Amino acid sequence: MSDDVILKVRDLYRTYDISGGMFKKGSTLTAVKGVSFDVKRGSTLAVVGESGCGKSTLARMLTMIDAQSSGSIEIDGLSMDIARTGISKEMRQKVQIVFQNPYGSLNPRQKIGHVLEEPLLLNTDMPAAERRDLALQMLEKVGLQPEHYGRYPHMFSGGQRQRVAIARAIMLQPKLLVLDEPVSALDLSVQAQILNLLADLQDEMGLTYVFISHDLSVVRYLADKVMVMYFGEVVEYGTRDEVFDNPQHDYTKTLFAATPRADAESIRKRLAAKAA
Amino acid sequence: MSLLEIRNLRIEFDTAKGPFRALDGVDYMVDAGEVLAIVGESGSGKSVAMLATMGLLPDSATITADKMDFEGTDLRTLSVRERRKVIGKDISMIFQEPIASLNPCFTVGFQLGETLKTHTSLRGRQVKDRVVELLTSVGIPDPEGRINAFPHQMSGGQCQRVMIAMAIACAPKLLIADEPTTALDVTIQKQILDLLVQLQQDSGMGLIMITHDMGVVAETADRVIVQYKGRKMEEADVLSLFESPQNPYTQALLSALPENATGDRLPTVSDFAEAGGF
Numbered sequence: 001m002s003d004d005v006i007l008k009v010r011d012l013y014r015t016y017d018i019s020g021g022m023f024k025k026g027s028t029l030t031a032v033k034g035v036s037f038d039v040k041r042g043s044t045l046a047v048v049g050e051s052g053c054g055k056s057t058l059a060r061m062l063t064m065i066d067a068q069s070s071g072s073i074e075i076d077g078l079s080m081d082i083a084r085t086g087i088s089k090e091m092r093q094k095v096q097i098v099f100q101n102p103y104g105s106l107n108p109r110q111k112i113g114h115v116l117e118e119p120l121l122l123n124t125d126m127p128a129a130e131r132r133d134l135a136l137q138m139l140e141k142v143g144l145q146p147e148h149y150g151r152y153p154h155m156f157s158g159g160q161r162q163r164v165a166i167a168r169a170i171m172l173q174p175k176l177l178v179l180d181e182p183v184s185a186l187d188l189s190v191q192a193q194i195l196n197l198l199a200d201l202q203d204e205m206g207l208t209y210v211f212i213s214h215d216l217s218v219v220r221y222l223a224d225k226v227m228v229m230y231f232g233e234v235v236e237y238g239t240r241d242e243v244f245d246n247p248q249h250d251y252t253k254t255l256f257a258a259t260p261r262a263d264a265e266s267i268r269k270r271l272a273a274k275a276a
Numbered sequence: 277m278s279l280l281e282i283r284n285l286r287i288e289f290d291t292a293k294g295p296f297r298a299l300d301g302v303d304y305m306v307d308a309g310e311v312l313a314i315v316g317e318s319g320s321g322k323s324v325a326m327l328a329t330m331g332l333l334p335d336s337a338t339i340t341a342d343k344m345d346f347e348g349t350d351l352r353t354l355s356v357r358e359r360r361k362v363i364g365k366d367i368s369m370i371f372q373e374p375i376a377s378l379n380p381c382f383t384v385g386f387q388l389g390e391t392l393k394t395h396t397s398l399r400g401r402q403v404k405d406r407v408v409e410l411l412t413s414v415g416i417p418d419p420e421g422r423i424n425a426f427p428h429q430m431s432g433g434q435c436q437r438v439m440i441a442m443a444i445a446c447a448p449k450l451l452i453a454d455e456p457t458t459a460l461d462v463t464i465q466k467q468i469l470d471l472l473v474q475l476q477q478d479s480g481m482g483l484i485m486i487t488h489d490m491g492v493v494a495e496t497a498d499r500v501i502v503q504y505k506g507r508k509m510e511e512a513d514v515l516s517l518f519e520s521p522q523n524p525y526t527q528a529l530l531s532a533l534p535e536n537a538t539g540d541r542l543p544t545v546s547d548f549a550e551a552g553g554f
Contacts, residue, residue: 050464187317188488189544195542255462258465260494264518267518270494
């Protein structure tokens with residue numbers, strides 16, 4: 001069933017050189033150490049870990065923002081090694097990214113319509129009228145109105161901006177969408193709306209998600225498979241139920257223990273411990 | 277008598293489009309030894325209420341209240357000079373961004389010492405000893421060496437520990453923590469919350485936790501106030517809030533938690549807004 005696998009990563013490494021000072025020798029930092037995994041078409045892989053564990057570096061490599069130091073990435077049968085081959089328009093149309101901060105990831109001087117059309121302008125030969133139609137369609141698809149086409153990012157709330165960022169990412173009809181903490185900066189109720197939107201889009205367009213998050217409750221809600229990273233290595237990888245019901249690695253256990261529980265039973269236990 | 281008692285607090289900001297009411301007649305009461313959580317989304321007025329209590333709002337804000345007492349002292353009539361004696365000593369505050377709240381140009385030891393020199397009679401060697409003691413009490417490894425560290429040389433979690441050390445330096449009677457763990461990893465969040473609750477129980481001070489995270493509320497609070505768009509929606513003790521929320525907005529918030537999801541879709545607050553009419 002190798003046809004089913006859309007993303008295939010083998011033995012991926014990324015090192016950064018840290019330049020030395022006058023009296024200090026330079027050193028290398030390995031941000032991602034030999035990561036391998038497969039993602040099935042139409043499924044969601046969640047990548048979990050604390051800051052500095054290499055999860056965002058992984059996202060940068062998957063989306064061709066950064067080249068890998070060694071190892072292979074294959075997306076929909078297309079091998080990605082941008083340090084050797086450069087980036088083709090075909091590669092761009094396979095994978096797109098949504099960032100954490102919807103305030104920082106949209107250019108304040110660009111109208112929303114322009115934001116949405118830019119990927120088409122750069123990567124396809126579509127005429128202007130068609131681009132505009134597609135942008136308007138996409139606005140509707142992510143729950144915004146046609147009149148938002150001519151507005152600037154500052155006129156939108158955080159949740160609406162994240163919708164724009166999602167719309168921009170799916171303009172090219174990518175196969176794979178990398179979501180780097182897409183709901184961390186949002187309020188709880190807005191978070192629920194965006195998660196619903198992502199679920200709808202996945203059904204409609206058959207998208208595959210790599211969902212990077214540190215919020216375990218969100219991961220549990222939407223992931224098919226879960227990968228836990230710790231200091232650049234994968235310490236746990238399995239289906240959602242395997243990982244949540246029976247965590248193997250110490251770090252995963254620590255992570256679960258640290259996650260606040262918002263149910264009456266835990267509160268009762270805490271209050272009892274406090275009274276004692 | 278309550279430690280902090282605020283009645284009918286209203287805050288308005290002058291904007292180009294006329295006055296904007298950020299907070300509309302909310303009461304707050306905190307007793308010594310109690311943990312009050314104020315929960316709400318952005319724009320609910322949860323931070324602005326406590327900034328008003330601290331006297332940290334800009335001049336464009338108009339603050340009115342029927343009562344605003346801290347230990348029987350009327351905070352409304354205090355002069356700036358008198359208020360400065362209370363703020364930072366009896367009431368202190370921790371903010372969300374630990375790295376941004378510390379001055380990057382001075383060592384953490386110096387910044388901690390500054391608080392002590394302002395509010396206590398400690399001088400010289402005594403200040404340094406007390407700083408080491410404080411850093412030890414918030415669990416910073418190698419406190420003697422860390423005195424000379426600059427904020428950028430420490431991690432976010434450690435900076436937040438320094439902020440907490442600074443806030444408890446003068447043994448405050450009331451500590452206000454404004455989203456103290458939002459910028460931190462879950463494992464670090466757990467440590468910081470445990471530390472805050474531990475310090476609160478040891479010293480018997482009042483603690484106000486401002487947060488948008490229901491998990492943080494469940495882990496720390498005794499009593500909870502839920503706010504929405506500048507109004508109080510519900511006030512209850514923590515167990516009854518989670519077991520039987522009365523207000524439709526609270527019910528909406530709790531059911532929007534991904535861990536409470538039952539079906540395929542998460543209910544959103546706007547689904548409830550139509551039905552509940554808030």
